[in-house]
Amino acid sequence: MASTTGFTVRSARADERDEIFRLSELSFGMRMGPAEREYVPKVFRTERALVAVDGDRIVGHANDLVMTVTVPGGGSVQASGVTSVVVAPTHRRRGILRAIYTELHARSEAAGLPLTIFTASEGTIYGRFGYGPSAVVDEISVRGRAAQFRSTTPDPGGVEVVSLAEAKIRVPQIYDRWRRLVPAAQAKPEARWQQRVFAPAVQQEGGSPLFFLVHPDGYAILRRAWSSEGKNTATVHELRAITPEAHAALWRVVLSLDLVDTIEAEISPHDPLPWLVTDPRLVRVTGRHDTLWTRVMDVPAALTARTYQRDLDVVVSIEDPFRAAGGSFALRVRDGVAECERTDRAPDAEFGIDVLGSLYFGAHRARVLAAANRIQVKDPAQLRALDEAFAADRDAELGWFF
Ligand SMILES: CC(C)(COP(=O)(O)OP(=O)(O)OC[C@H]1O[C@@H](n2cnc3c(N)ncnc32)[C@H](O)[C@@H]1OP(=O)(O)O)[C@@H](O)C(=O)NCCC(=O)NCCS
Structure with missing residues (x-):
């Protein structure tokens, strides 16, 4: 994998983890807390990563995990989920991303993976590699306690506030039923639940701990926080509903929280939420962004x-x-x-094959x-x-x- 351009692409070694973390923190402008440091390598094994090295310095990195991804109709495919694509600011625009991507995609091709998927930091980079945006969300903001539910909206109940210990058992099971129905949703590794939801460090971030509302066919994970102006926001970290009843039951609880000025969440573009309430404008869309990019390999x-x-x-x-x-x-x-x-x-x-990626999960229309x-x-x-x-x-x- 030697290169004539002053860098070499090779597999990473486990002892290079801290150097890779430092490059990621610099490139993405974030701090990797204790939960990230502990669990990221359990999800994305360092030895599977590809690094670009210049002398004895790591100047580029990408890794992937073979994920099981649901496709329209309820089947699934294996896909390379590409992550942590970073090139050192000292070495940008010399073809390091392209060199790492070439290796990474050759590996996926050799493994016979029909898709590669990715969450992109910028919209202009990945079309040239055959990726198209393939799932989107709406960011919404709802005034607390303003929602009136329509008389036709189901009120099935069945939502419980459960402890962290109970959530650890029930929430991943419900997620696993949900993801089998939803195009583009991936099986979620146990270590990822720890890293992003259950680890003590995550419970201590932000305002309140994370709270868990559980219905037999859905769940909501949310956090509350007071701003310096004394406003309280409830942020829905994740809400998954297998059935319309679970969806209505969970949103009824979330939208009727007391002492909440604003509820913030992300929902998919055809989420029925605005149709549950008497004033659909109450579900104010404040932004929209792509969440997934897909490249068809086969x-x-x-x-x-x-x-x-x-x-x-x-x-x-x-x-x-x-x-x-x-x-x-x-x-x-x-x-x-x-x-x-x-x-x-x-x-x-x-x-183009990027357009096929955009059509593939049904999120964008021909x-x-x-x-x-x-x-x-x-x-x-x-x-x-x-x-x-x-x-x-x-x-x-x-x-x-x-
Ligand atoms: C994005 C990043 C990985 C690019 O790495 P790089 O080594 O400079 O990229 P390359 O030199 O291999 O460029 C590959 C191609 O992408 C293009 N490209 C690279 N970065 C680009 C950008 N920010 N915007 C538009 N095009 C870009 C190059 O022009 C080149 O095009 P070509 O091969 O068709 O001529 C690097 O700038 C980086 O680490 N940024 C911060 C972290 C980040 O955004 N990571 C992205 C993944 S989530």
Whole structure:
């Protein structure tokens, strides 16, 4: 893996962990607390990381974990979840990210992984590597105690405030049922629960400890904090509902907390929350951001793993600027189930592999991407078919940030 540009890419050693942490803290501008230092290497093994070295200094790093990710229809694929991509400020724009990415994706290709996924720090960097934004959330702010629920909104109850000890048992079990239904959601390693939710250091961060509201089919994790102006905010760290009843039951409790001025949360774009209350404007969207980026590594394997909303007979030409995953593919869908193989037939639709990543979990629609000239398709009927076929029953959601 030697390079002619003054750096070498190689596997990391366990004893290089602190140097990697220092580079990450500098690159992302954050402090890695005790929970991060203890649990990050248990989720992302240091020995699996790739580092760029210049002399005896580490000047670049990336790691990944093979994750089980749900696809539309409830199946799953194995995906490389890429994390902690950093290059030292002394060595930027010399091709170190590209060199590390080349190695990392060659490894995923050799392992036969159909997808790679990533949470991107900036929107302009990763399209060139074949990644497209593939899940989004709305940031919302709701005035405390202002919500009136509609008379038609279910009031099933069943929510309990549980202790940390009880949450440690019940919450991961509910998450695991939830993530199997939700496109893009990943299985969550035990060490990640510790690092981000259950570790004593996390309980001591911020204002109050984290509180756990548990329903048989959902949970909410939230923290409360007083500002210096005496305002109280409840921040929903995570709310997962398997059923509409669990969703309504949990939000009824969260929106009726006393002594709360503002409730802040992130919800997916088609979350039913605004429809539960008499004034949908109360659920004020204050921002929107992508949570996941996806790159398809193996087009037939990825496209046959998910199901589709209607029959399709289409030849797609996919351009891959980074690896050799592109080409022309015949995609045939009957009763939701796809067959996909390489073909010499003339394409009906042409697009980049980053666009395929954006379509894959159903978060973005083909007709919108075609309107932006990101998909070229001559026949409007083919566009409508693609648009409808790639939609999903549930919004794509990132299960856990990495
Ligand atoms: C983002 C980062 C990893 C880039 O590393 P780098 O070694 O400077 O990147 P490279 O020189 O290999 O650049 C690869 C390509 O990406 C482009 N690129 C790199 N950083 C970019 C940026 N911030 N914005 C737009 N394009 C960028 C380069 O122009 C180059 O394009 P090309 O190969 O098509 O000509 C580095 O700046 C960094 O560590 N930033 C802080 C942490 C961070 O944002 N990490 C991102 C992952 S979450």
